[in-house]
Structures are given as structure tokens and as C-alpha cells.
Amino acid sequence: MFRTEQAGARLILTLDRAPVNAINDAWLAGFHDLLDGLEARSDVALLHIRSGHKVFCAGMDIAHIADLSQRADGADAMVRDVGEFQRAFARLEALPQVVLAEIGGAALGGGLELALACDLRVAANEAKLGLPEANLGLIPGAGGTQRLTWLCGKGVAARLILSGEVVNGQTALALGLVQWSAPRDTLGEVATGLAERIAGLSAGSLREAKRLIAAAADGARDGFAEELEADRRLFDDPGTRARIARFLAGGR
Structure with missing residues (x-):
């Protein structure tokens, strides 16, 4: 099936x-x-x-x-x-x-x-x-x-x-x-x-963004506050920092 x-x-x-x-x-x-x-x-x-x-x-x-x-x-x-x-x-x-x-x-x-x-x-x-x-x-x-x-x-x-x-x-x-x-x-x-x-995008970013899009449709959740929490988690992620370093170095 x-x-x-x-x-x-x-x-x-x-x-x-x-x-x-x-x-x-x-x-x-x-x-x-x-x-x-x-x-x-x-x-x-x-x-x-x-x-x-x-x-x-x-x-x-x-x-x-x-x-x-x-x-x-x-x-x-x-x-x-x-x-x-x-x-x-x-x-x-x-x-x-x-x-x-x-x-x-x-x-x-x-x-x-x-x-x-x-x-x-x-x-x-x-x-x-x-x-x-x-x-x-x-x-x-x-x-x-x-x-x-x-x-x-x-x-x-x-x-x-x-x-x-x-x-x-x-x-x-x-x-x-x-x-x-x-x-x-x-x-x-x-x-x-x-x-x-x-x-090919950041899996962590995709997970967080998907969750936040769902928050926008839920009146019981504060999507703006959740954005800030997601930003903190992502910025502390070594994978995110590696992507930023590659971008600044002219890579992808």
C-alpha cells in the first residue's frame, strides 16, 4: 500500500x-x-x-x-x-x-x-x-x-x-x-x-517555523513570544552558527 x-x-x-x-x-x-x-x-x-x-x-x-x-x-x-x-x-x-x-x-x-x-x-x-x-x-x-x-x-x-x-x-x-x-x-x-x-534548508529552522505557523492560527498561543524562544534555540544551535559562518565566508 x-x-x-x-x-x-x-x-x-x-x-x-x-x-x-x-x-x-x-x-x-x-x-x-x-x-x-x-x-x-x-x-x-x-x-x-x-x-x-x-x-x-x-x-x-x-x-x-x-x-x-x-x-x-x-x-x-x-x-x-x-x-x-x-x-x-x-x-x-x-x-x-x-x-x-x-x-x-x-x-x-x-x-x-x-x-x-x-x-x-x-x-x-x-x-x-x-x-x-x-x-x-x-x-x-x-x-x-x-x-x-x-x-x-x-x-x-x-x-x-x-x-x-x-x-x-x-x-x-x-x-x-x-x-x-x-x-x-x-x-x-x-x-x-x-x-x-x-x-536543503536548516531542518531546525523548518521545524520551528512550522510550529510557529501553527501558533498563528491558535488564539491561545502567543506566537510573538514563541518566535523569540525559537530564535534563542536556533541561535544556540551549532548548525545555525555554521550556516552563518559559511554565508559570511561567501558560501551557502
Whole structure:
């Protein structure tokens, strides 16, 4: 279901559950195992999530949804299952590493919710992105209503969720849903270039900056005070001082 490959400070995670990377219990269990191994790894600065298939991720396995719809306890089971999606995506979002989603094909429903839990998203111009759950009488309940609103604002979230609209990568870029888009035939090259550039930055700076960006969205935290604390930690880091020395010496 997953393939991983490390390249320097990058860990490339390829989703590989044919044909559309549908998410089921086994997928979630394997995903949690991957996150368990990542959370404490200091040798990985960036997690690059991509698909080994034409579709990025189709979300919850439609056969499972059909089964739940026929069960007397279907509503309780659905809430339990979607809660597991929420837990997995919250763990992904909370990773200390930067997470980049490379969206080469359709990312719909839970598949887009997975991408929304990443820090950065680059999509093929031809990709299809959307939260069309209202077509099934459902909502994007694995964090979609919340993360899309935080990311793009109420207006864009209402447009996509309340209309069920599916947009391509270029429109997603214009709406702020992704940060970059590129033609499908160059997407891998563009995504790899982004991943390499980011992974070449200071891992400590990336961790601190990611944490501080999260603080900006949390009214209970003093992001300005946390910035000062982060500055102190980073300036005391020998790695930071070595980078400054190289810069002053005309290096990189």
C-alpha cells in the first residue's frame, strides 16, 4: 500500500493501493505505522507524498461506504471510521517535518482532506480536486470543512463544499488550495525540485517555523513570544552558527 525511499533529508512516500489509493482500515493502520517511525526522526526534513497511480487518492473506500449504508449501526460505524481519518490526518499535520503533497491526479473527498493536512501542495494543471460529499448526502468530515476554511477562507470553502464543485490544478492554484501547479508531464520534476530545495534548508529552522505557523492560527498561543524562544534555540544551535559562518565566508 505504501512505498518509501529516502534521498538525503527527503523521505518519498508513494501511495500504492491500486487502483485509486482508496483508504480502508488496513491503509490507516499502515499509515499510522509510518507516522510512528517519522515523528522522532531527525534525519528527515521533508516528507514528499505522491501516488504511484493516475489518481492521487480517492478517499474512503466506496465499497466500505456502501456496506455501512446497509447496516443498522451504520451511522455509529461511520462516525468511528471518520474519526480515525481525523486522527490520522491530525498526526500528519503535526509532524515536525515539512510535508509536501504532489497531486498528479484526482484528489477527491478524503483524498483532498489528506492533502489539506500537508503543509504544501503542488498539483498537475490537469488534476481534479474537490470535496463532493454532498452528492452522497455526506460532508467532508475528516477535517475538510475546517482545514479548507482555514486555508482559503469561508468564501472558497463555501464555494467548493456547498456546490460540490471539482476544480483543476490551475483553478486550485488561483483559489489558494495549492501553492503551485504545473503541467502533468513536468509535475514530478517540479515537485522533486521543490522537495530538494526545502530539504536543503536548516531542518531546525523548518521545524520551528512550522510550529510557529501553527501558533498563528491558535488564539491561545502567543506566537510573538514563541518566535523569540525559537530564535534563542536556533541561535544556540551549532548548525545555525555554521550556516552563518559559511554565508559570511561567501558560501551557502
